[in-house]
Amino acid sequence: MLHSHNHRVPLACIAPPDILRDIIIGGTEEERRAAADTMAVDQSFRTLRAAFSAMTASTPVLMRPMGGMGGKPNRTIYDQQHSNAYAPGVVARTEGSKKVKDVAVNEAYDGFGATYKFFWEVLGRNSIDNAGMPILGLVHYSTNYANAFWDGQGNMFFGDGDGQLFIRLTASLDVIGHELTHGVTQYEANLVYQGQSGALNESMSDVFGSLVKQYAKKQTADQADWLIGNDVVGPTLKPALRSMKAPGTANPYDKQPDNMEDYVNTAADNGGVHVNSGIPNHAFYVTATTIGGKAWEKAGRIWYDALRDNRVRPTTGFKSFARATVRQAQERFGDTAAEVDAVRAGWDKVKVKL
């Protein structure tokens, strides 16, 4: 499919088992063999990951097998020059190099810097894979392209916008944080991009995208706007793309539910992953504002620990994830801590029964 940069076989850890099983049952001889191989690699990769996280939990930073020293991003920004190609275009700025004239290039560079800094300083995470993975941004993708996406292979693409739905997407720190978090999620729970696990994947990106912005602005949960994309929406989507505080109210087309009774069943958008993400988004908002203070310090840490919880699997839904957040809050703060009550209150508010 797209091209690959690093040490990993991309399909090995991103293909959902049910799809692979479908191919094994219904595919051609060749497809069956490839899918069976992929499943075998996937199983061993997950075993390795579990072993690796058990090891790093008790290993000093300096001894991390692949992590190096950490603390410094390795960014490269490419100019796609309006091409539709998925291969990186012309190198526009590399790590440590000076500002250039192109504002989108600088915004991507700085936005990735702020996102890396957030994950490192707040959560001790060294880049997308927690092992110093290069951060690659591809700007000026396509023509009037009103979207940004993570390609599953280490590349983040940003369009210049169409002026109607969006202006250039690099102008928003929460958008940049959102896209990079898709990479983090892929390297952790690897939530399948369909239905509830897909909506959780989307919600992770909104949660940490918003926290990147709050951290950069040094805002408390009460001071934050809890909006996504408000810096880059055009006239159609004004005043914001999504609201974690009040899902469904961000713009005239916002159909996000804020509780399970209004869960949207649809075949579009991989089962409404950008719509139903409103439910876990709001649970996080309620948890963070109930705890109070800076949302990244406690609520963000609990959500991150849950994303790394080995019991959270690629097909995990809202309820299992909610239970993981309670479990992680109990482990970190104690069984009867106020933080645990706040997590329960968050899921209770959106009618996800624990």
Add this chain to the structure above:
Amino acid sequence: MGTNVRLTRSGGFAGLSMVADVDLDSLPKPTAEEVRAALAEVDFDPPARRARRGRSTRSAPAPGPADMYQYDLVVKDGAGKDRTLTVHEPISDPRLQTLFGALLPLAQPE
């Protein structure tokens, strides 16, 4: 009775659905011809869909990528036989690129 084509582009970072729902007879002739020609070439039963048959009617998402678009195409030819197709980006089939390129300028947010 003429052909009706409905294209829904969903997903993307915005999660906003854009819908083009057109009767080919009502389109300007060059656009109608372009769409007709592209439709005649489209494979409505691609290998990935054949592989899934009998297991699930749900379309499989592309693994890994996030915030890329999903396209749902429904073609009604008036003879009672609808043809449907769901695909996800990246779209490598040039016939689909041509078809979507012709229809998307007619799409409205839903």
